[in-house]
Amino acid sequence: MIQYSIRRILASFPVLLGILIATFVLARLIPGDPCKAILGEKATQEVCAQFAERYGLNKPIYVQLGIYMGNVLRGDFGTSIRFSRPVTTILVERLPTTVELGLAAMTIALLVGIPAGIISAIKRNSILDVVTMVGANIGVSMPVYWLGLMLAYLFALVLKDTPFWLPPSGRLSPGVTVVPFFQVFGWPVPEAGFWRGILDFIARLYLFNSLITGNWTVFKDALTHLILPALALSTIPMSIIARMTRSSMLEVLRLDYIRTARAKGLIERLVILKHALRNALLPIVTVVGIQVGNLFAGAVLTETIFGLAGVGSILFEAITARDFPIIQAFTVVIAIGYVIINLLVDLSYVFIDPRIRLE
Amino acid sequence: MSVNDDSQPLLDVRDLKTYFFTEDGVVKAVDGVSFRVYPGEVLGLVGESGCGKSVTSLSILRLLDAPGKIVGGEIWFEGRDLLRLSEHEMTQVRGNQISMVFQQPVTSLNPVFNIGSQIAEVIMIHNPNVKKAEAWREAVNLLRLVGVPDPERRAYAYPHELSGGQAQRVMIAMALALRPKLLIADEPTTALDVTIQAQILDLLRGLRSQFNTAVVLITHDLGVVAEMADRVAVMYAGKIVEEAGVQELFANPLHPYTRGLIASVPVLGRVRDYLETIPGNVPNLIDLPPGCRFAPRCQARLDYQLDICTQEEPDLIEIAPGHKVRCWLYQDREMHTAPLRQMAQAKSSVRD
Numbered sequence: 001m002i003q004y005s006i007r008r009i010l011a012s013f014p015v016l017l018g019i020l021i022a023t024f025v026l027a028r029l030i031p032g033d034p035c036k037a038i039l040g041e042k043a044t045q046e047v048c049a050q051f052a053e054r055y056g057l058n059k060p061i062y063v064q065l066g067i068y069m070g071n072v073l074r075g076d077f078g079t080s081i082r083f084s085r086p087v088t089t090i091l092v093e094r095l096p097t098t099v100e101l102g103l104a105a106m107t108i109a110l111l112v113g114i115p116a117g118i119i120s121a122i123k124r125n126s127i128l129d130v131v132t133m134v135g136a137n138i139g140v141s142m143p144v145y146w147l148g149l150m151l152a153y154l155f156a157l158v159l160k161d162t163p164f165w166l167p168p169s170g171r172l173s174p175g176v177t178v179v180p181f182f183q184v185f186g187w188p189v190p191e192a193g194f195w196r197g198i199l200d201f202i203a204r205l206y207l208f209n210s211l212i213t214g215n216w217t218v219f220k221d222a223l224t225h226l227i228l229p230a231l232a233l234s235t236i237p238m239s240i241i242a243r244m245t246r247s248s249m250l251e252v253l254r255l256d257y258i259r260t261a262r263a264k265g266l267i268e269r270l271v272i273l274k275h276a277l278r279n280a281l282l283p284i285v286t287v288v289g290i291q292v293g294n295l296f297a298g299a300v301l302t303e304t305i306f307g308l309a310g311v312g313s314i315l316f317e318a319i320t321a322r323d324f325p326i327i328q329a330f331t332v333v334i335a336i337g338y339v340i341i342n343l344l345v346d347l348s349y350v351f352i353d354p355r356i357r358l359e
Numbered sequence: 360m361s362v363n364d365d366s367q368p369l370l371d372v373r374d375l376k377t378y379f380f381t382e383d384g385v386v387k388a389v390d391g392v393s394f395r396v397y398p399g400e401v402l403g404l405v406g407e408s409g410c411g412k413s414v415t416s417l418s419i420l421r422l423l424d425a426p427g428k429i430v431g432g433e434i435w436f437e438g439r440d441l442l443r444l445s446e447h448e449m450t451q452v453r454g455n456q457i458s459m460v461f462q463q464p465v466t467s468l469n470p471v472f473n474i475g476s477q478i479a480e481v482i483m484i485h486n487p488n489v490k491k492a493e494a495w496r497e498a499v500n501l502l503r504l505v506g507v508p509d510p511e512r513r514a515y516a517y518p519h520e521l522s523g524g525q526a527q528r529v530m531i532a533m534a535l536a537l538r539p540k541l542l543i544a545d546e547p548t549t550a551l552d553v554t555i556q557a558q559i560l561d562l563l564r565g566l567r568s569q570f571n572t573a574v575v576l577i578t579h580d581l582g583v584v585a586e587m588a589d590r591v592a593v594m595y596a597g598k599i600v601e602e603a604g605v606q607e608l609f610a611n612p613l614h615p616y617t618r619g620l621i622a623s624v625p626v627l628g629r630v631r632d633y634l635e636t637i638p639g640n641v642p643n644l645i646d647l648p649p650g651c652r653f654a655p656r657c658q659a660r661l662d663y664q665l666d667i668c669t670q671e672e673p674d675l676i677e678i679a680p681g682h683k684v685r686c687w688l689y690q691d692r693e694m695h696t697a698p699l700r701q702m703a704q705a706k707s708s709v710r711d
Binding site: 254255256257259260261262263264265266267268275278279352353354355 | 420422424446447450451452453454455458459461463466467468469470471473480481484485517519530533
């Protein structure tokens with residue numbers, strides 16, 4: 001089993017290398033001149049030459065790639081052309097918002113999708129099943145931005161002055177400030193650098209930060225701000241997970257060992273939750289891994305609608321401005337996240353199904 | 360061995376009807392089946408595929424899934440009608456007082472749990488006070504009992520690491536863990552190699568005499584029946600057509616269907632140009648014609664020119680002590696339609 005894990009981890013390195021090269025190349029394939037995009041159409045050739053010199057754009061492409069890879073390995077993604085700030089700093093500012101949103105959405109999707117799928121499978125062809133599956137179909141086909149706007153309208157406007165009111169935008173209410181956990185605990189931290197970046201990143205996961213520091217006011221405020229965007233973002237993965245759970249459970253429930261479990265005298269609840277679910281889990285986990293990718297795509301729209309300063313909005317801005325360093329950095333980080341999630345999915349197979357250990 | 364009429368039956372199935380409500384119509388898979396199983400006895404339930412024998416066995420434990428439904432009858436077990444128990448009461452019977460062994464041993468075990476824990480589970484379900492370690496020890500003992508080598512280590516094996524024969528031993532260990540009074544074995548050796556079949560049958564026979572467990576042995580294999588059963592019930596198209604002690608049945612089969620079955624078994628060492636077959640197919644159980652269900656395939660009906668066979672269904676009647684048959688050849692409805700009755704009775708009484 002350890003051998004399998006090591007093999008899977010090693011196998012993901014070439015993938016990561018491929019991602020680095022691909023993003024580098026892709027960013028340069030986006031049509032348009034970064035100089036003109038940043039400095040305007042009227043930028044003279046001289047100015048553009050200076051611009052290229054400054055950002056290393058005049059060097060041969062393979063030299064650019066070499067420099068880029070070396071820098072990335074040191075955690076340096078260069079300086080943003082558009083914002084003139086280190087890309088790593090922007091990452092640390094922006095990424096936590098998206099990660100927190102994504103995790104919250106996935107949690108909702110799992111907590112609702114799996115039970116809904118199980119119930120649908122058990123009560124197959126009942127009203128409950130039909131309603132759930134129609135709901136799931138609507139969920140998959142509903143555009144995130146439309147649902148987001150509707151949710152914001154309903155909870156922020158219609159339900160205003162009721163206990164169900166929820167804020168339509170931002171991560172925190174005005175005036176609420178978050179004290180990073182390392183300051184609360186009085187940890188000695190470096191002024192800058194890689195580890196400071198990691199700590200800042202964690203501190204900007206507001207829910208987590210306020211949870212470990214026990215600041216319930218901030219926690220509650222962050223949570224109420226997160227509910228609507230997370231709900232909007234969760235519908236598609238939730239629906240897909242529900243449908244996958246249903247079909248996977250239906251597949252398993254008609255197998256011989258389920259009959260054996262019943263013949264042993266197990267009560268139905270345990271037949272379902274112990275014997276059937278564990279076997280049905282593999283395809284569900286696989287789908288969850290794939291949905292993480294879609295979650296990032298959906299996050300771009302969700303963040304725009306709910307006024308969240310996450311990865312999505314800045315990535316959009318960077319693409320229109322041909323801001324290569326930012327595009328590359330965010331794409332690489334998202335891709336790495338995707339690879340890690342799918343590595344975890346692969347490793348979880350081993351825990352779920354003993355038959356995989358032999359392969 | 361013949362029927363011990365004096366003792367109380369352990370299992371008394373009365374007029375069981377199990378239908379499948381499909382889109383094409385109602386499939387009467389089991390249509391008025393009655394039989395008894397006495398303590399410690401092995402009843403063989405024989406018939407072609409699709410005759411309703413497996414459905415009968417699943418009905419006893421109420422393990423049928425939709426669209427199958429028990430629509431009538433009673434199943435008395437130890438003074439209780441199983442069909443009237445609540446689902447919760449039924450879970451206490453399953454695996455504890457009545458347990459079951461299935462045809463496909465490898466797929467009948469859950470692939471994600473090791474076999475030790477699957478055996479221990481059945482012990483813990485019915486004995487909530489038993490600790491896990493204790494149940495595990497008992498599971499290892501059971502594995503030893505059913506002849507799994509190196510049981511301490513094998514208990515950690517997963518089903519995919521077992522051969523079919525080993526897996527069936529595990530299933531038997533699981534079924535006998537709580538010393539049930541009745542074991543239903545549904546084609547327990549069909550999926551196994553012939554040499555392994557013999558081992559499993561030996562094991563079942565040994566355990567049955569050790570624990571005095573009654574067995575309902577469901578099979579299409581008359582060889583298995585001859586070797587294992589005390590009494591045999593032959594099923595055809597959802598009904599029992601003949602029932603007798605095992606020796607009586609093989610020596611003096613009455614129903615044309617039973618005769619056909621016995622004649623179609625190849626005999627080792629006897630070379631025949633062709634094997635006897637029963638012409639035709641099992642009837643569609645959705646719209647059954649009136650009369651005897653075997654009539655369309657029955658040569659005897661033609662030989663004796665019995666018209667009633669296609670008009671009215673015969674009853675299951677006792678021709679000789681312990682020997683019942685459902686056939687107009689033996690049924691004296693108007694005192695002249697049973698050409699073979701006396702012959703059969705004479706033959707039977709000579710044997711007794």
